[in-house]
Amino acid sequence: MLGPVQRWWLTIAIVVGLPIAAFAEDWGMGESNAKVPPSSVFRPVSTPAHEISTVALFTIAITGAIFLIVAGLLTYSIVRYRARPGQDDREPPQVYGSNPIEFAWTTVPVLIVLVLFLITARTIYIVQAQRQPPAALSVRVIGHQWWWEFRYPTLDIVTANELHVPLSDPQGSTPTFLDLESADVIHSFWVPRLAGKTDVVPNRKNSMWIDPQVPGTYLGQCAEFCGTEHAMMLLRVIVDSRADFDSWVAKQKRLPEAAATVASGRHVFESTACVNCHTIRGTVADGRFGPDLTHLMTRETIGSGVAMNTRDHLRIWVADPSVMKPGVLMPAMGLGDKHLDELIDYLVSLH
Ligand code: CUA
DSSP states (O other), rough: OHHHHHHHHHHHHHHHHHHHTTTTTOHHHHHHHHOOOOOTTTTTSHHHHHHHHHHHHHHHHHHHHHHHHHHHHHHHHHHHHHHOTTTOOOOOOOOOOHHHHHHHHHHHHHHHHHHHHHHHHHHHHHHHHHHOOOOOOOEEEEETTTEEEEEEEETTEESSSSEEEEOOOTTSSEEEEEEEEESSEEEEEEEEETTOOOETTOOOOOOEOOOSOOEEEEEEEEOSSOOOTGOEEEEEEEOOOOOOHHHHHHHHSSSOOOGGHHHHHHHHHHTTTTHHHHHHHTSSSOOOOSSSTTTTTSSSSTTTTTEEHHHHHHHHHHHOGGGSSSOOOOOOOOOOOHHHHHHOOOTTTOO
């Protein structure tokens, strides 16, 4: 049996050691995410997020003031009227039915709740009543276990996990409108610096909009428990200047040029089960169950934000994705080393 001291040390080792073990291999994500400003609802860069941040700060100010008053009076009473040695144990005079006090502590909370209700209703109206201006970009967002599909119906582009949108003009006439659907279970689309959460529900279309005013990368995540890899259903929104966005669009619309040197890898891809789940435009692969890989190498991450998109990581991923993402629905393909290397040569040519 362990003595009490050893038990303490064991507990400390487990509490400290488990998180370290969990972060031991993050496939380069920690380093990459450290370059992105942290996701915070209090650092909004888009109108819906601004509105939510304002209402949150207002609510915190009011409830904080209530807390200070109540806690202050409580502390004062506890200290001032504490039992002292030598006192008798008679009860103090009991006071019932003071009309002014009853009136005050009924009306004041009602007024506070009314103010909170009105400012919340105003915020919901500003966020929900926005009509889609003609110059807005439309994107269909489809939640899958455990990744995000982004389809741009007017641009004929399909991508995954990394949503590119243009910077909104200062007048807010070029926002991005998102229509959200689910391919399976309930997910929730959340990029804290751009907008509030929007549930992504099967057999239902929800919509939301953003008008980002600062270019950059914004981290988001699925915010509704949706199964084993819910925590690894991450996403990035990349807000590009108009020129950068246009050149990204032009690149995405092109078919990838498959070099002759990767023909054997393309053959491996086209002759295995890969094609049932993935699309690569210009090939026989037109599956919809997994991410579109047409321009795989234009994305920074793989596995919905589980690893940086490098050749080594891709090789580990394709050999057995559950090494990086336990429970992932993509199977290990069981390719031999030669076919695996050829396939990876082909995948890293998909710019
Ligand atoms: Cu999707 Cu949680």
